[in-house]
Amino acid sequence: MKERDRKPPARRPGGKPAGKSFGKPGGFGRPPAWRERGSDHDEPVILYGWHTVSLALANPQRRIRKLYLTENAARRLAEEQIPTRVTPEIVRPSEIDRQLGPDAVHQGLLAEADPLPSPDVETLEAAGMVLVLDQITDPHNVGAILRSAAALGVKAIVTTARHSPEATGVLAKSASGALELVPIVTVQNLARALGRLNERGFQTVGLDSAGSEKLAAIELRQPLALVLGAEGKGLRQLTRETCSVVARLDLPGDIKSLNVSNAAVLALYIGASQLGLMP
Incomplete structure (x- = not known):
């Protein structure tokens, strides 16, 4: 067996090896x-x-x-x-x-x-907002983003098949039920998926601290796809190049950067407000 094919030992969501299972022998397997x-x-x-x-x-x-x-x-x-x-x-x-x-x-x-089915990017309704996550791997952050997405009426979240957390364990708990409310579209190639969204008429707006424009100053329109990158790394180069515009969130306080889940809810609020989606 190749080293990359080896499965890690069973672990609890907290990272410690799982204890003895109840129910039938073998229990429910590993809950990573x-x-x-x-x-x-x-x-x-x-x-x-x-x-x-x-x-x-x-x-x-x-x-x-x-x-x-x-x-x-x-x-x-x-x-x-x-x-x-x-x-x-x-x-x-x-x-x-x-x-x-x-x-x-x-x-x-x-x-x-069972996992919920992953819709195809081609089936997304060309209306409202979708959220695109570029290799955000922390399950707490993705869960919190899902919860905010559900609260702000996001139609779907698009994420990569690799380098993204599985919709289980800590992520599911952090999402607080939002997994059942916001479909997750899993794609193999994010830049290709963004290109397809562009072709279908989506305004694809990447969020980056080095963005050329303020998000609040951009004239946003439906359908809108907001694209967020991982903390530290930000958007990958090909992702940035595929977005129709790259914008920044300017903050009035002394701290100029936000946790990615906080940045997501602020960007979604700005988007929902400009698109007239707020009650």
Whole structure:
């Protein structure tokens, strides 16, 4: 076996090796904080936490394989009339702790599910806003971006098949249910996908501190694709060259740069305001 083909040992989202599994022998496998997309489509997506799991249960497109609940969580689901869709296994909180690690805030809910299908970039509606992520790998950041995208009515998020976090574990928890609300379009070649968006009439605006124009000063129009790069590296050269314009976010305070998830919500707010999408 080649070195690159070796699979890492099972790990909790916190990075520690997973403990003994409950349920059938072998448990639910490894619930990684992130892994490259396409690494193993047979592995279940691991979802935990109230918003994450309850919205997954309410999503008819999400196939739930297994559901582990504490008694309190099962009672709350029943009170809020959220169907479990599969027969849950009632467990103690400590048993879920053992799977996820003591730092995971699971609120008594843990589910194994199939990944949601990835739409094709050609099927995206040419209206509103989409968000394009250029190799942003931190699952907390991508999860927070997803949550902001859901709040601001983003139609879809486009990301790369490699060098992006899998929609499971920490990312799913950070997204707080937004995985069920914002489709994720996975592409092999981001520059090619951006080129196709350009051809379809999207205004593709890259965000970079060295951008030639202020984002707020640009006349934005629908359909709009906002493109964000990874912290530190920013947009890759080919990504920058494929965008129709590269803009910056000017800030009035002493700190002139933002975490990428904060930059995303500010850019989305500016975009939604200019496009008349705000209530």
